[in-house]
Amino acid sequence: xxxxxxxxxxAARPMKLVCPAGTPPALRIAVDNGADDVYLGFxxxxxxxxxxxxxxxxxxxxxxxxxAHRKGAQVLVALNTYPQPGTWRKWQAAVDRAAxxxxxxxxxxxxxxxxxxxxxxxxxxxHLSVQGSATSHEAINFYHExxxxxxxxxxxxxxxxxxxxVVSRTPVEIEVFGFGSLSIMVEGRCALSSYAxxxxxxxxxxxxxxxxxxxxxxxxxxxxxxxxxxxxxxxxKDNPGYPTLCRGRFVVNGDTYYPFExxxxxxxxxxxxRLQAMGVAAIKIEGRQxxxxxxxxxxxxxxxxxxxxxxxxxxFRVRPAWQEALAGISEGRQCTLGAYHRPWK
Amino acid sequence: MKISLGPLLYYWPRETVLAFYRDAASWPVDxxxxxxxxxxxxxxxxxxxxxxxxxxxxxxGKEVVLSTxxxxxxxxxxxxxxxxxxNGTFRVEANDMAAVRALAGKAPFVAGPFLNVYNAGTLxxxxxxxxxxxxAPVELSREGIADIVTEAPxxxxxxxxxxxxxxxxxxxRCFTARYNNLTKDHCEFRCIEHPDGxxxxxxxxxxxxxxxxxxxxxxxxHSLVPELAQxxxxxxxxxxxxxxxxxxxxxxxxxxxxxxxAIGPEEATARLxxxxxxxxxxxxxxxxxxxxxxxxxxxxxxxxxxxxx
Numbered sequence: 001x002x003x004x005x006x007x008x009x010x011a012a013r014p015m016k017l018v019c020p021a022g023t024p025p026a027l028r029i030a031v032d033n034g035a036d037d038v039y040l041g042f043x044x045x046x047x048x049x050x051x052x053x054x055x056x057x058x059x060x061x062x063x064x065x066x067x068a069h070r071k072g073a074q075v076l077v078a079l080n081t082y083p084q085p086g087t088w089r090k091w092q093a094a095v096d097r098a099a100x101x102x103x104x105x106x107x108x109x110x111x112x113x114x115x116x117x118x119x120x121x122x123x124x125x126x127h128l129s130v131q132g133s134a135t136s137h138e139a140i141n142f143y144h145e146x147x148x149x150x151x152x153x154x155x156x157x158x159x160x161x162x163x164x165x166v167v168s169r170t171p172v173e174i175e176v177f178g179f180g181s182l183s184i185m186v187e188g189r190c191a192l193s194s195y196a197x198x199x200x201x202x203x204x205x206x207x208x209x210x211x212x213x214x215x216x217x218x219x220x221x222x223x224x225x226x227x228x229x230x231x232x233x234x235x236x237k238d239n240p241g242y243p244t245l246c247r248g249r250f251v252v253n254g255d256t257y258y259p260f261e262x263x264x265x266x267x268x269x270x271x272x273x274r275l276q277a278m279g280v281a282a283i284k285i286e287g288r289q290x291x292x293x294x295x296x297x298x299x300x301x302x303x304x305x306x307x308x309x310x311x312x313x314x315x316f317r318v319r320p321a322w323q324e325a326l327a328g329i330s331e332g333r334q335c336t337l338g339a340y341h342r343p344w345k
Numbered sequence: 346m347k348i349s350l351g352p353l354l355y356y357w358p359r360e361t362v363l364a365f366y367r368d369a370a371s372w373p374v375d376x377x378x379x380x381x382x383x384x385x386x387x388x389x390x391x392x393x394x395x396x397x398x399x400x401x402x403x404x405x406g407k408e409v410v411l412s413t414x415x416x417x418x419x420x421x422x423x424x425x426x427x428x429x430x431x432n433g434t435f436r437v438e439a440n441d442m443a444a445v446r447a448l449a450g451k452a453p454f455v456a457g458p459f460l461n462v463y464n465a466g467t468l469x470x471x472x473x474x475x476x477x478x479x480x481a482p483v484e485l486s487r488e489g490i491a492d493i494v495t496e497a498p499x500x501x502x503x504x505x506x507x508x509x510x511x512x513x514x515x516x517x518r519c520f521t522a523r524y525n526n527l528t529k530d531h532c533e534f535r536c537i538e539h540p541d542g543x544x545x546x547x548x549x550x551x552x553x554x555x556x557x558x559x560x561x562x563x564x565x566x567h568s569l570v571p572e573l574a575q576x577x578x579x580x581x582x583x584x585x586x587x588x589x590x591x592x593x594x595x596x597x598x599x600x601x602x603x604x605x606x607a608i609g610p611e612e613a614t615a616r617l618x619x620x621x622x623x624x625x626x627x628x629x630x631x632x633x634x635x636x637x638x639x640x641x642x643x644x645x646x647x648x649x650x651x652x653x654x
Contacts (some may be wrong), residue, residue: 082463085485085492112466133461136417138443145446147471157517162418185561186416188461190514192554194484195563195635203484227634230547246514251546252524252552259520259545259556288427317652322493339517 012276014310015283018076018175020301022054022266022288026158026295031073033296038068039076039107040288041205046094047078048131049288050205074104079128080129081205082110091117099124104299107153108132109188111143118147128152128177131201133188137169139241144172151175153284155187157339160271164278179298179326180286181265182336184246192245196227208244215240256326265330268337269322273313294329301325346604347575347598349376351587352412352438354512354557359588361436365588366398370405371603376583377402378438379420379428380412384519385422386532409517415459415493416515417557438480449474453621457514458482458506462616465496478502483511483567486632487510487579494580502582508570509587510542510555510564510623511635518638528530532558536605540590541622552623553636563635565626570617571610572630572641573603592620614640624630 019035021027030038041047043055056064056103065075077098083091091113098106099121106124108114109131109220117126130153134140143149151173152165167174185192194200197212214225222234231243241247245259266286268275277285283306285298301322309316350369353362354444358413369377379395379402381387390398413426423443425549430437430447439445440457448454455472456462457481470477479497481490483506494503519542522532552564569576570586576584584604586597596617603613618625628637 018556033523085489088464110467112470115470136423136443138423141448143441158418159403185514185516191484192514195513198634229551233548240617251548251641252543256548317469345583
């Protein structure tokens with residue numbers, strides 16, 4: 001054997017597909033289309049998608065767990081907001097409920113709540129939420145050493161090289177975002193929404209809440225406001241988007257532009273072989289607030305892609321049909337590799 | 346109540362920074378937080394410079410605390426954090442959990458405003474690891490802070506962001522570079538042109554935010570100067586004043602007078618106004634959107650403007 005030929009590497013483990021379930025129908029659709037894990041929340045501010053018409057009560061969660069388990073999928077409950085002063089018992093009770101219902105893991109951001117869960121339910125699997133803002137292996141290992149977390153979701157701010165270093169230096173499984181709405185700020189470190197509306201992901205489980213949104217037709221334009229603040233003004237040719245604060249058009253020294261970023265979606269399909277090779281454990285799809293059609297499309301496409309990648313990573317090619325299907329459900333119909341690839345670096 | 350000078354959030358020329366802290370040695374502040382917490386590319390001062398400034402301030406009787414970065418991404422960032430955490434001379438303010446890990450069980454530390462301490466459970470966990478003071482997240486209301494203080498471990502000191510443009514968000518991206526059509530790695534250090542941040546307005550002319558490199562701040566200046574009695578009642582022990590390019594010393598002195606009771610809230614507020622780079626806000630303190638000014642609403646002589654929150 002030629003010494004220059006590298007020994008075959010042990011095949012990297014297939015990555016798990018983690019899909020959003022805002023509602024019971026979305027859960028069933030995600031499971032039916034091949035999600036390994038589904039994640040969801042209770043109907044209150046204990047999770048970061050606390051929107052009207054979304055989420056689960058005990059009965060629907062019990063049924064959802066049964067459905068998922070029968071088909072071999074796991075259910076993760078997001079308790080990923082920060083317990084606010086005076087309401088600690090509510091979060092504590094949510095942890096107890098999740099444990100009693102037999103969920104497969106809870107996704108938590110708050111260190112105090114992780115401490116409670118680890119102590120009270122030592123057999124309950126703990127995942128560190130992206131809202132925990134752990135951007136280095138040392139931060140992740142802190143949560144591992146103190147609470148025995150088994151998986152951490154990386155904030156959407158690291159490059160591929162940085163993410164790779166994190167993966168190689170922690171015993172904790174790493175989950176990364178693969179697709180969906182793109183967070184421009186570090187998760188868990190953004191108070192823009194509460195500055196304008198009084199409610200933020202950290203405090204109330206939602207960014208730019210719907211009740212603070214106002215649409216107003218003015219001569220030649222449609223205006224979107226959040227908490228009374230003008231976020232954007234759309235002409236006839238524009239495609240008006242939801243007034244998420246960091247996607248607004250503002251004025252700096254007379255220039256009107258998107259000072260943070262154009263509205264785009266994250267899509268990392270083309271990075272899959274690299275993510276798999278570096279040992280990423282799971283790919284997360286954003287969008288508990290999105291429709292069952294979104295969940296169906298995105299789960300089907302990503303299942304196929306992950307299967308292709310697991311079978312033969314070196315021959316992996318992004319199929320045009322996938323990109324087309326995803327483009328149809330992306331915000332702004334534009335996709336980007338986000339921070340993984342940094343054109344803005 | 347004690348008064349602290351928060352870490353300098355902007356990028357100023359080296360000589361300006363040195364002069365600022367030379368002056369600060371004679372201001373009536375008890376504690377000075379030092380170090381670069383916003384962007385690792387800012388290199389006008391190195392750690393050795395901050396340590397030297399710290400020595401001078403300590404000699405002037407100030408408590409000196411070194412703050413760690415609010416966002417750690419690279420190995421270089423981790424090394425910089427460790428250098429601060431293990432400086433061996435001054436107390437450290439930890440601004441992420443990697444820094445907490447570096448300090449836990451080794452030295453008493455300050456739990457910084459970016460650690461997301463929103464409840465007494467998290468605070469007591471940090472106390473067990475060595476936190477002796479915590480800085481409330483800017484979003485927390487007076488009521489929320491008072492609730493946490495009630496259950497706080499014995500001896501825990503509570504600090505609030507009492508004056509300055511609010512640090513609201515941090516990103517891996519640089520918005521000052523973006524404004525200049527530059528990439529982050531070739532940003533030409535343009536932050537240095539904006540000593541109080543780069544103003545961002547809405548399309549209908551409302552002053553809304555300021556861009557400070559990777560950090561986004563409020564345009565309005567958060568001020569608790571009319572709320573000092575309530576702050577004391579809530580259990581606040583330290584009032585943090587965030588450095589600005591002009592009048593910081595006067596702001597500190599005014600807070601000192603107000604804390605001592607020499608001047609009342611009306612006078613303090615009136616005298617503070619001309620020292621501020623923008624209008625005041627205090628919404629977070631009252632459990633409202635951070636941008637609003639409850640003080641102004643309560644004291645406005647003219648009827649409130651229609652159509653504003």
